[in-house]
Amino acid sequence: MYTLGFVLTLLGLMGIMLDRKGLEALSYAVLPGLGLWLFGLVGQHATLGAFFGESFKDLLFFGGAAMLFRGLSQSRHLAIPASVVALLLMALFHQNLRSQAIDLPAEETSGLATEGELLVELNDEDNFERWKRWIGAQGWTTERAFAPEDGARTDLDDYYTVNIPANELDQIEEIIARIEATGWTDWVEPNEIIQIELTPARTLPKLNKILGVNDPSVEEQWALEVLEMNKLYDLLGSDQVKPKKKAIVAILDTGVDAGHEDLKDNFYSIAKKYNDDPQGHGTHCAGIAGAVTNNGVGVASFARTGDYFQITSVKVLKAGGSGSQQDIINGIITAVDKGADVLSMSLGGFSTQSRQRAYSEAVRYATDRKVIVVASAGNSNRDAAGFSPVNASGVIGVSAIDNQLQRASFSNKVNRIEMAVAAPGVGIYSTKPNNNYAAHNGTSMAAPFVSGLLGIMKSLRPELTNKEAFKILQQTGKNTRDTANTGRLIQPAGAVKAVLEGNPY
Structure with a gap:
């Protein structure tokens, strides 16, 4: 959506600045293009700082493109073909620029685990049977979260997951409070999910120093x-x-x-x-x-x-x-x-x-x-x-x-x-x-x-x-x-x- 909006905006600017008969329709692409561009940009950035930084750079790019199209419009015969070439080159250049400048491999949370939504540390192993009965009475299930070989040297073996039905997840804060109120826990925290992605990036300038190794890349x-x-x-x-x-x-x-x-x-x-x-x-x-x-x-x-x-x-x-x-x-x-x-x-x-x-x-x-x-x-x-x-x-x-x-x-x-x-x-x-x-x-x-x-x-x-x-x-x-x-x-x-x-x- 971001890329489509960006290209439509450039097309619209070309139509406006060239002011040639037959290209009037292109000018109408500016407003929908800007809308798609803005919507796509919002979806790509988790922080206001990153959003404003990228939007400012793009707006400068649009301004430069408008000036270029206006300059090309002075040529009677070459204005349209030159502008089409310039449009393609600008789109390619901008895509390459973004591929190495923005955060492509995003790593953000995407909600709770689908099973075992909470991690709970019990304060006394002797409380486990009471804990298990209480959890069952709530309609939930629990099981040990971790099994380190050297359990005597860590508290990790005191952690349990709590599996909560999907229809109760909107009450997660209340559920945490109820668990803490039992007095049987030292800690309760959400078992959250992280999500990674890999997107190709442009390689940077080639190495110009001999390292004495024969690896071809x-x-x-x-x-x-x-x-x-x-x-x-x-x-x-x-x-x-x-x-x-x-x-x-x-x-x-x-x-x-x-x-x-x-x-x-x-x-x-x-x-x-x-x-x-x-x-x-x-x-x-x-x-x-x-x-x-x-x-x-x-x-x-x-x-x-x-x-x-x-x-x-x-x-x-x-x-x-x-x-x-x-x-x-x-x-x-x-x-x-x-x-x-x-x-x-x-x-x-x-x-x-x-x-x-x-x-x-x-x-x-x-x-x-x-x-x-x-x-x-x-x-x-x-x-x-x-x-x-x-x-x-x-x-x-x-x-x-x-x-x-x-x-x-x-x-x-x-x-x-x-x-x-x-x-x-x-x-x-x-x-x-x-x-x-x-x-x-x-x-x-x-x-x-x-x-x-x-x-x-x-x-x-x-x-x-x-x-x-x-x-x-x-x-x-x-x-x-x-x-x-x-x-x-x-x-x-x-x-x-x-x-x-x-x-x-």
């Missing part, structure tokens, strides 16, 4: 130059670097195509059910973090050998790209229990304060075992402190920057996130299912850059904690053009040097 990976990946490759190839273990970086997402030509030799399987990706989001993130490098195939990532870390997959999102808070927390528990060292979560959604508690407990379950949790900041050009799981205590949040080191226009601001850094997130070229490749935008793309680097750091110092890792990333990083809102841009070689020197800053 490396010239599409502008991010490797900004991250000075050549310095990391040289460092990891020196005699002073000896990994102490092969770390595991878990991609918590839509799954990963484990048979992809550029991933299979660096993939560790937790379970077969996680080894495919009907959506594509998880495979794209996996390639950013850990595509096989210097193998003459596809793209490059963090190391020219597979001695440092492997990637694995835990599905927490369905084929359509949606998943509940319970699904994501269960994924965290699974990855930790299966021995992951780094969890990479390119997902999230707008949250209420209550949503942070279960996520924070899940992250603590990970960090208590020295597992580092990374999450994308979100793609709404807002304050990331209002989004989870990035706002959970103990998470390293990641904002997105473009090739000019500017905060990406869609990236949430991380100035109120306890631990946050920046990584490239615009026009990021990586793996897609079935041996394909594509470029996408999003903080989803920025997070796995950090996760891959942390995989190397954990292989060199397995005991590294999340706080020590963040200090290293922060102190060795470089400023962006908006460091206050992005955090510092990671610099892999500097971070690895700090780990080798035993310097936690």
Whole structure:
């Protein structure tokens, strides 16, 4: 609808400004075109700031188009063909401009889980039987939400879901109040759904620096130059670097195509059910973090050998790209229990304060075992402190920057996130299912850059904690053009040097 309205408006402006016999009807397209344009624009943006920013740019574009058509109208014979060509060129240029400037891979909440709409933490296991009877008397059902292996060291095994009939969901606030009034609970929060999408983005200028690897698509990976990946490759190839273990970086997402030509030799399987990706989001993130490098195939990532870390997959999102808070927390528990060292979560959604508690407990379950949790900041050009799981205590949040080191226009601001850094997130070229490749935008793309680097750091110092890792990333990083809102841009070689020197800053 937005695109149709935009083109109709341009056609109308052409009809008005050319003022030629036979084109009068085109002028009537302006008003319906503007209406469709405005309606489509409202639907694309969750915030007033993003809406006004895009509408202002489009209005300037319309003004420039009107002036161009007026100028072309002075030519007696070429006015109409020249204007048609100009119209097509403007539409193409505008579409390309938007493909890298707006938040395409949106990550927002889309309501409650269809089953188990509430997460409830009981304050005493002895209350369970009374709780179960009371829930049944209300016409609801309940079951345990999480089953961590080490239940004695976490409160996650005290959480239960409550399944409420659809005809009662309009009373959800009243239902929460009734549950809290029983006195048997420590916490009640909605089990909300997040939804991700992937839309292709235009790739940015080709890499102009030799990295010493033979991956054929490396010239599409502008991010490797900004991250000075050549310095990391040289460092990891020196005699002073000896990994102490092969770390595991878990991609918590839509799954990963484990048979992809550029991933299979660096993939560790937790379970077969996680080894495919009907959506594509998880495979794209996996390639950013850990595509096989210097193998003459596809793209490059963090190391020219597979001695440092492997990637694995835990599905927490369905084929359509949606998943509940319970699904994501269960994924965290699974990855930790299966021995992951780094969890990479390119997902999230707008949250209420209550949503942070279960996520924070899940992250603590990970960090208590020295597992580092990374999450994308979100793609709404807002304050990331209002989004989870990035706002959970103990998470390293990641904002997105473009090739000019500017905060990406869609990236949430991380100035109120306890631990946050920046990584490239615009026009990021990586793996897609079935041996394909594509470029996408999003903080989803920025997070796995950090996760891959942390995989190397954990292989060199397995005991590294999340706080020590963040200090290293922060102190060795470089400023962006908006460091206050992005955090510092990671610099892999500097971070690895700090780990080798035993310097936690």
